[in-house]
Amino acid sequence: MRRLQKELLNLTTDPPPGVTVDPEEIGDNLSEWTVSVAGPASSLYEGETFRLNFRFSQKYPFDSPEVVFMRPNIPVHPHIYSNGHICLSILTDDWSPALSVASVCLSITSMLSSCKDKKRPPDDAFYVKTCNKNPKKTRWWYHDDTV
Amino acid sequence: MAGVENTGEAGATGGQEGPEASDGAYECNICLDQARDAVVSMCGHLFCWPCLHTWLETRRNNQVCPVCKAAISRDKVIPLYGRNSSNKDPRNQLPPRPPGQRTEPENQGTxxxxxxxxxxxxxxxxxxxxxxxxxxxxxxxxxxxxxxxxxxxxxxxxxxxxxxxxxxxxxxxxxxxxxxxxxx
Structure with missing residues (x-):
């Protein structure tokens, strides 16, 4: 868990733009974090603020963190389901231990930036009804790199 | 604040590092600490051997560099031997590092x-x-x-x-x- 301590230190001292973390909110064992992400400037989400929930397993960083948007404010985006689950390949298949909380936040920010049309994924209603609580249990199908 | 903490950690783990050791250039890309039993990939990325080994075991059928996703394997990493590293016995670390590879120069006569x-x-x-x-x-x-x-x-x-x-x-x-x- 030394690595998580280092990440927390880096994230509080030198966060990526729009990302804030309050160490007071994070418990002592660092296995669950709440990170705030501001809607990127000159994007459809400008002015909004979202909260992300990170859960780290014992195997982190070899195992990817579980990342979901927290209610009540879940961005309306073609790759973000209304229960907060995110369809993002680096959170499962393309995870690498060289990635970090900061780089995940950056990816999500870029995903929001490049969105042209605020809408839910086409299968949102079905997915939210049938999915596992843990988004890592979903077999995601990554097919669209444009957003 | 971060700088002070970093030098403190480097001093505690690595022994006598110069001031340049605290800038992160010699940190393992996985554990973010000073690389121990350091190995470098063909693509130039530095890791602790135990960290990299764990990753290679995690993704056995798809071994890629954590940083740049280049192909990587146990045989394709080079161990780094600093002057003071011989003082510690790397074999006490599990798993052992892969050995360095020496190729004899080609002899013209033969x-x-x-x-x-x-x-x-x-x-x-x-x-x-x-x-x-x-x-x-x-x-x-x-x-x-x-x-x-x-x-x-x-x-x-x-x-x-x-x-x-x-x-x-x-x-x-x-x-x-x-x-x-x-x-x-």
């Missing part, structure tokens, strides 16, 4: 005559009947070429003449064999 093979191609083309002869010629040729450097500044004209004569001789033999095979 090079295999594969380069000369092009010259003897002609002899090889006679087909099955002439094959052993062609092979014989190529061995002779090889010997001649190899002797050339020892002839000093004047590459032996004689060898050249010999070569030509042998060439004609074997061409004749080859044609003879082919005709024989055709008639038989």
């Amino acid at each position: 090079t295999f005559g594969g380069v000369n093979f092009g010259d003897t191609n002609f002899h090889m083309s006679f087909g099955i009947g002439a094959f052993p002869l062609g092979f014989f010629a190529s061995t002779l040729n090889f010997g001649g070429e190899r002797l050339n450097p020892h002839a000093g500044l004047q590459p032996g004209q004689q060898f050249h003449a010999d070569d030509q004569m042998l060439s004609k001789l074997f061409l004749g033999l080859g044609i003879f064999c082919v005709i024989w095979i055709l008639l038989a």
Whole structure:
């Protein structure tokens, strides 16, 4: 868990733009974090603020963190389901231990930036009804790199 | 604040690092600490060997560099040996690092005559009947070429003449064999 301590230190001292973390909110064992992400400037989400929930397993960083948007404010985006689950390949298949909380936040920010049309994924209603609580249990199908 | 903490950690884990050690250039890309039992990938990324080994075991069927996703494997990483690293026994670390690889420099005198093979191609083309002869010629040729450097500044004209004569001789033999095979 030394690595998580280092990440927390880096994230509080030198966060990526729009990302804030309050160490007071994070418990002592660092296995669950709440990170705030501001809607990127000159994007459809400008002015909004979202909260992300990170859960780290014992195997982190070899195992990817579980990342979901927290209610009540879940961005309306073609790759973000209304229960907060995110369809993002680096959170499962393309995870690498060289990635970090900061780089995940950056990816999500870029995903929001490049969105042209605020809408839910086409299968949102079905997915939210049938999915596992843990988004890592979903077999995601990554097919669209444009957003 | 971060700088102060970093130097403190480097001092605690790595011993005598200079001030440049705290800038992160020698941190493992996985654990973000000063790299221990350091190995570097062909793509130039630094890791602790235990960290990288764990990752390679995690994704056995798809071993890629955590930083740049280049292909990576146990055999394709280079261990780094600092001057002071011999003081600690890396074998106490599990898993052990892969050994360094040394390739002996190639010796000119003992090079295999594969380069000369092009010259003897002609002899090889006679087909099955002439094959052993062609092979014989190529061995002779090889010997001649190899002797050339020892002839000093004047590459032996004689060898050249010999070569030509042998060439004609074997061409004749080859044609003879082919005709024989055709008639038989």
